[in-house]
Amino acid sequence: xxxxxxxxxxxxxxxxxxxxxxKICKWxxxxxxIELNExxxxxxxxxxxxxxxxxxxxxFDEYCGLLKSGDDEEFVNFINAITTNxxxxxxxSHHFDYLADSVVPNLCQRQNKINVxxxxxxxxxxxxxxxxxxxxxxxxxKSASILATDLDSNVVAKASSGIYPANRIDGxxxxxxxxxxxxxxxxxxxxxxxxxxxxxxIEFNQxxxxxxxxxxxxxxxxxxxxxxxxxxxxxxxVLFDRYAExxxxxxxxxxxxxxxxxxxxxxxxRIGPNSVYHKIK
Ligand SMILES: C[S@@+](CC[C@H](N)C(=O)[O-])C[C@H]1O[C@@H](n2cnc3c(N)ncnc32)[C@H](O)[C@@H]1O
Numbered sequence: 001x002x003x004x005x006x007x008x009x010x011x012x013x014x015x016x017x018x019x020x021x022x023k024i025c026k027w028x029x030x031x032x033x034i035e036l037n038e039x040x041x042x043x044x045x046x047x048x049x050x051x052x053x054x055x056x057x058x059x060f061d062e063y064c065g066l067l068k069s070g071d072d073e074e075f076v077n078f079i080n081a082i083t084t085n086x087x088x089x090x091x092x093s094h095h096f097d098y099l100a101d102s103v104v105p106n107l108c109q110r111q112n113k114i115n116v117x118x119x120x121x122x123x124x125x126x127x128x129x130x131x132x133x134x135x136x137x138x139x140x141x142k143s144a145s146i147l148a149t150d151l152d153s154n155v156v157a158k159a160s161s162g163i164y165p166a167n168r169i170d171g172x173x174x175x176x177x178x179x180x181x182x183x184x185x186x187x188x189x190x191x192x193x194x195x196x197x198x199x200x201x202i203e204f205n206q207x208x209x210x211x212x213x214x215x216x217x218x219x220x221x222x223x224x225x226x227x228x229x230x231x232x233x234x235x236x237x238v239l240f241d242r243y244a245e246x247x248x249x250x251x252x253x254x255x256x257x258x259x260x261x262x263x264x265x266x267x268x269x270r271i272g273p274n275s276v277y278h279k280i281k
Pocket of ligand 1: 031032033034083084085086087088091119120121122123126149150151152155207208209210224225226227230256
C-alpha cells in the first residue's frame with residue numbers, strides 16, 4: 001500500500017503520539033516563537049515524516065530522541081522543515097506602489113541613503129521586489145541598501161543565489177523582467193537570475209527574530225510581512241517594540257494584510273494603504 005493511501009486510512013507510516021506532538025510544539029515555540037496548534041498536527045506529521053524517512057528512523061519517538069540528544073545539525077533541519085515559506089514577487093502589490101509613489105520620493109528629499117530591512121524574507125522575492133522598487137524610484141546620486149534575513153537557512157541560501165524557476169516571474173510586467181532578470185541557457189534553461197545590480201544592494205543573513213539582533217544602524221523601512229501571524233500576541237508585542245527601537249522616527253513598517261498591530265502595539269499609527277504603519281514613539 002502506498003504511503004498516501006496508508007495515511008488516508010489513518011494508518012500512518014510512523015507512529016506519532018500526542019506526547020511527540022506536544023514536545024515538538026514546545027521546541028518550536030521556545031526556539032522560533034512559532035505557535036503550533038492542533039490544526040497544524042497533520043502538517044507537522046507530513047513535514048517531519050520526510051526527515052524521519054531521510055534519516056531512516058522508525059518513529060517520532062526516535063526522532064524526538066535524536067532532537068533531545070542535542071544533535072544541532074538535525075535541529076536546524078527540523079526548524080527549516082517546520083517553517084512556512086510561501087512568498088512571491090510583488091506580493092501585496094499595493095505596498096510596492098506606496099513605496100514607489102510616496103515613501104521613496106519623501107525620503108529622497110531628506111537624505112542620501114535609504115536603509116531597509118526585510119525581516120522574514122523567505123526565498124528572497126520580497127527583498128528583490130523592494131530592490132527593484134527602490135532602484136527604479138530613487139533620485140540620481142542617492143543610494144539604497146537592504147538587509148534581508150530569515151530563520152530558515154535553506155531559504156536564505158536560495159534567496160542569496162538569486163536564481164528562480166522562470167515561472168516565478170510570470171506576473172511581473174515585461175519591462176521589469178527585461179531590466180532585472182536574465183534568462184538561463186543550456187543547463188540553466190527554465191531558470192532566471194536576478195541582475196547583479198539588485199543583488200549588490202542586498203545583504204542576506206540567517207537571523208532568528210527571537211534572538212538578539214546584531215544591527216546597530218537604524219532603518220527607514222522595515223518589511224515584516226506574513227511572519228508575525230505565526231506568533232502569539234505577546235511575542236508580537238515584544239517584536240513590534242523591538243522594530244520601533246530600530247526604526248528612525250517616522251520610519252515605516254509594512255506588515256501582511258492578515259496581520260494587525262492595533263491592540264498589540266501603541267508604537268505605530270496606520271498610514272497610507274492597508275497594513276502600512278509609521279513609528280509614532
Ligand atoms: C510566509 S513567509 C513570508 C515571506 C515574505 N515576508 C512574504 O510576505 O512573502 C514567513 C517567513 O518567516 C520566517 N520566520 C518564521 N519564524 C521566524 C523567526 N523566529 N525568525 C525569523 N524568521 C522567521 C519563515 O522562515 C518564513 O520564511
